[in-house]
Structures are given as structure tokens and as C-alpha cells.
Amino acid sequence: MGADRDDFTAFVVAHEAALLRTAYLLTGDRGHAEDLVQTALARAHRHWRRVQRADVPIAYVRRLLLNCHLSWRRRLMHGEQVLETLPERAVGDWQDAHALGDELRRALDTLSPRARAVLVLRFYEDLGETETARVLGCSASTVRTHTARGLAAVRRALDPPPARPEPAPLTDGSPS
Amino acid sequence: MTDLDVRNALHRLATEAGPPRGHDTADAAIGVARRQRRVRAAWAGGAIAVALLAGAVPAVLPDAGPAAGQAATDRTAQAAPGLFDVPTRGSLAGDEAFVAGVAALEWSAPVGLNGAELRPPADSRHVLFAGDLPGGRRWALVMGADGGQRVVAWFGGPAGAAPGELTLLAQPQRGSLAQPVVLLDASGAGTLLVVVGLPGDTARYSPGTVRFDDVTVGRVWTDLPGTDGVLVAEVDRPVYVGAEMVEVVRDGDVVTTARGVPRTETSDEAEQ
Numbered sequence: 001m002g003a004d005r006d007d008f009t010a011f012v013v014a015h016e017a018a019l020l021r022t023a024y025l026l027t028g029d030r031g032h033a034e035d036l037v038q039t040a041l042a043r044a045h046r047h048w049r050r051v052q053r054a055d056v057p058i059a060y061v062r063r064l065l066l067n068c069h070l071s072w073r074r075r076l077m078h079g080e081q082v083l084e085t086l087p088e089r090a091v092g093d094w095q096d097a098h099a100l101g102d103e104l105r106r107a108l109d110t111l112s113p114r115a116r117a118v119l120v121l122r123f124y125e126d127l128g129e130t131e132t133a134r135v136l137g138c139s140a141s142t143v144r145t146h147t148a149r150g151l152a153a154v155r156r157a158l159d160p161p162p163a164r165p166e167p168a169p170l171t172d173g174s175p176s
Numbered sequence: 177m178t179d180l181d182v183r184n185a186l187h188r189l190a191t192e193a194g195p196p197r198g199h200d201t202a203d204a205a206i207g208v209a210r211r212q213r214r215v216r217a218a219w220a221g222g223a224i225a226v227a228l229l230a231g232a233v234p235a236v237l238p239d240a241g242p243a244a245g246q247a248a249t250d251r252t253a254q255a256a257p258g259l260f261d262v263p264t265r266g267s268l269a270g271d272e273a274f275v276a277g278v279a280a281l282e283w284s285a286p287v288g289l290n291g292a293e294l295r296p297p298a299d300s301r302h303v304l305f306a307g308d309l310p311g312g313r314r315w316a317l318v319m320g321a322d323g324g325q326r327v328v329a330w331f332g333g334p335a336g337a338a339p340g341e342l343t344l345l346a347q348p349q350r351g352s353l354a355q356p357v358v359l360l361d362a363s364g365a366g367t368l369l370v371v372v373g374l375p376g377d378t379a380r381y382s383p384g385t386v387r388f389d390d391v392t393v394g395r396v397w398t399d400l401p402g403t404d405g406v407l408v409a410e411v412d413r414p415v416y417v418g419a420e421m422v423e424v425v426r427d428g429d430v431v432t433t434a435r436g437v438p439r440t441e442t443s444d445e446a447e448q
Contacts, residue, residue: 024193041205
């Protein structure tokens with residue numbers, strides 16, 4: 001039992017940062033991300049032998065994380081917060097990096113949890129379509145659909161608006 | 177913007193995650209897991225104690241009531257009704273062949289513990305709803321049980337479709353006897369919302385937050401019409417995917433508040 005605990009702790013120390021980053025992209029909130037990681041790790045501990053037997057234990061735990069996040073029951077129980085005030089644009093520090101991060105977060109917030117998860121798995125975790133579909137328990141075509149929608153939303157948010165054409169110089173209408 | 181740019185942007189955003197706490201996180205997770213084990217053990221112990229009492233009391237007190245088997249039947253009858261106890265509803269509820277055909281459809285979903293595949297056997301399945309809906313839709317909702325876990329699946333097809341022509345409208349989901357089941361379809365000309373709850377349930381829908389003329393922000397709600405706990409309406413399309421909300425009220429209390437209502441897979445494709 002002590003050895004199991006040591007192994008589990010070593011696993012957490014090695015992988016917590018990566019799980020937190022994935023959870024942060026899924027939830028958009030540090031606190032929720034920490035809750036999500038802790039919930040997934042608690043499940044992993046309950047089934048630690050199974051995690052250890054998995055070909056890639058971190059992939060198994062990442063799947064637990066996704067399942068926790070997408071669980072309809074969890075969303076009902078925690079009752080996603082009602083947005084009673086529109087989010088204000090960030091003020092103050094408008095350095096490019098922060099502005100881009102803000103816009104990206106806003107774009108991710110417009111996606112359904114599943115579409116957001118697809119984007120994170122495909123472009124952050126670098127999973128292929130088939131593997132993403134397997135992790136999420138949906139079809140590859142659904143993954144393609146969510147990918148297209150997610151990319152469109154992100155591009156809308158991050159692509160600079162098209163430059164306006166230069167206004168033609170004013171003339172007095174007299175022939176030159 | 178290329179896929180690589182999106183990848184880089186996500187990696188930059190991910191760096192804003194909080195710092196790991198290592199051993200503290202591991203200790204906390206172990207603590208949570210142990211508490212959950214204790215709670216499960218307590219529930220199991222309680223269930224055993226109740227079962228033993230149910231058997232022992234009639235034996236000790238012959239006049240206290242019926243035998244154990246009869247007592248169980250009576251308790252079931254007195255328990256609060258759940259979705260499983262309500263007869264099939266909808267315009268096709270009286271079509272016994274259709275309902276039986278829908279109940280016979282095989283389906284499964286990886287929605288169990290740790291992604292386990294749940295496959296409700298035929299004798300566990302009950303058709304909660306079967307009917308024709310606006311927009312030429314024919315839908316059915318089935319609830320089944322596998323290993324004590326309830327699962328629900330929506331099937332759909334065009335008006336007049338036979339049970340064998342119906343296909344899954346969305347990934348089956350875990351359900352419960354008490355929780356209403358909701359599905360939104362935005363694939364047709366009109367956005368359709370269906371709520372299947374218990375008789376007497378009422379529900380309302382909001383497509384998202386809006387800014388009113390007085391600069392305040394809030395939601396506009398539409399009450400969903402229906403009888404017998406089946407509430408159906410063509411509603412405004414969500415302001416954006418996930419902005420919509422459904423509230424279901426039972427006996428004066430909100431029993432479900434769902435933001436980001438489950439959708440048909442064809443809704444996703446239509447919004448591509």
C-alpha cells in the first residue's frame with residue numbers, strides 16, 4: 001500500500017503540471033482546472049492498479065480528466081454559472097500576448113464543452129482524429145465537425161480584421 | 177492563421193495555468209478517494225442494514241405488516257415515481273408495435289465509470305417518449321439500465337419512419353429516474369427543443385444573455401408548452417453554442433438548470 005502511495009505521488013509530481021495545463025484550456029479558469037485535476041486524480045487513485053497496467057498511464061488519466069469534464073451529471077450538479085453580466089474586455093495591459101490570450105479564451109468560451117475538448121485534444125495534445133474520437137466516445141466525423149467549428153471561432157478571434165482600403169483623396173471635381 | 181498558429185496560441189494560453197503543488201495535490205487526491213470509499217461503504221452498509229431490518233421486523237412482529245416480499249412491493253408502489261414508472265408518452269405512445277420496435281433497438285455508449293461501455297439489455301429498456309414533432313421529425317427516447325446505471329438514448333428519423341429506420345440523434349447519456357431529459361435540434365429550419373420530465377413538470381428556455389434598453393443584462397425566458405411532462409417548442413436559436421439554458425421546475429422547485437443543452441449531432445453539422 002505504501003509503495004502504491006509512493007508510485008501515485010511520483011506520478012502526480014511528474015504529470016500534474018501537464019494535466020493542469022490541459023484542464024485550464026478545457027475550463028478557462030485556474031480554480032476549476034485545479035478542481036478538475038484533483039477529481040481526476042482521485043479517480044485515478046481509486047483505480048490505481050488499472051492506471052498502472054495501462055499502456056500509457058498519463059493517457060488513461062487524461063481520459064479520466066476529459067470524462068470528468070464532459071460528464072453531463074457533473075454539469076448538472078455543479079450548475080454551470082449563469083452569465084448575468086456580459087464579460088468586459090480586459091483593460092490596462094494590452095500587450096499583444098495578453099490581448100491574444102484574452103481573445104483566444106473568449107473564443108474558446110463560445111464553444112460547447114465537447115467542441116472545446118476536441119480543439120484542445122487535436123491542437124494542444126496533438127491527438128489524431130481517430131484517437132480524439134476514441135477518447136471522447138464520438139465519431140470521427142463529429143470530431144471533424146467540432147474541429148472545423150473550433151478553428152473557425154479561433155481564427156475569427158485571432159485573425160486581425162482586414163485592413164480598410166485607403167480612402168481616395170478628395171478632389172474638387174475639376175479635371176486634372 | 178495556420179493550424180500551427182492555433183497550436184502555438186493554445187500552448188501560450190496553457191502557460192497561464194496555475195503552478196503544480198506536487199505532493200500536496202497527491203495527498204489531497206488520496207484524501208478525496210478515501211472519503212469517497214468511506215461514503216460508498218457507508219451507503220452499502222446502510223442498504224444491507226435496511227434489507228436485514230425489512231426481513232427481520234415482520235418475523236419478530238407478525239402483526240407489523242406483510243412478509244418481506246410483499247413489503248418490498250408496497251414500498252416500490254409508495255416510492256416517488258420516476259421516469260421509468262411513467263407510461264410511454266407522445267403521439268405514438270398508443271402504437272404498441274412502434275414502441276416495441278423502438279425498445280428493441282440495440283445501442284450502447286462509453287459513458288460508464290472510466291469510459292466503460294454501457295449496453296442496456298432489452299428487458300431493462302423503457303420507451304419514455306415516441307412521437308411526431310414539428311418539422312417532420314419522428315423522435316423516440318429510450319431509457320435503459322446497465323449495472324445499475326441509467327442511460328438514455330434519443331432516436332430520430334423523418335415523419336413516418338419505422339423503428340428500424342431511426343438512428344441515434346446524439347451520443348447516449350447517463351440519466352437518472354428523477355432528472356428530466358433534454359435535447360435541442362438546430363439542424364432544421366426551426367430549432368426544436370424537447371424536454372421529457374415527469375407529469376406536472378414545467379420548463380422554460382433562454383437562448384442566451386441580452387443587453388436590455390436600460391443597459392442591464394439578463395435573459396429572456398420562454399415557457400415551454402406541453403402536457404404530461406413532455407414539453408416541446410420551436411425556440412430561438414442559441415445566441416452562441418452553449419449560451420442557451422433550460423430550467424425545469426417540479427413542485428415549485430427547480431430540479432434542473434442546464435446551460436449548454438445536449439444537442440443532436442446534426443445540429444453540430446448544420447452549424448459548421
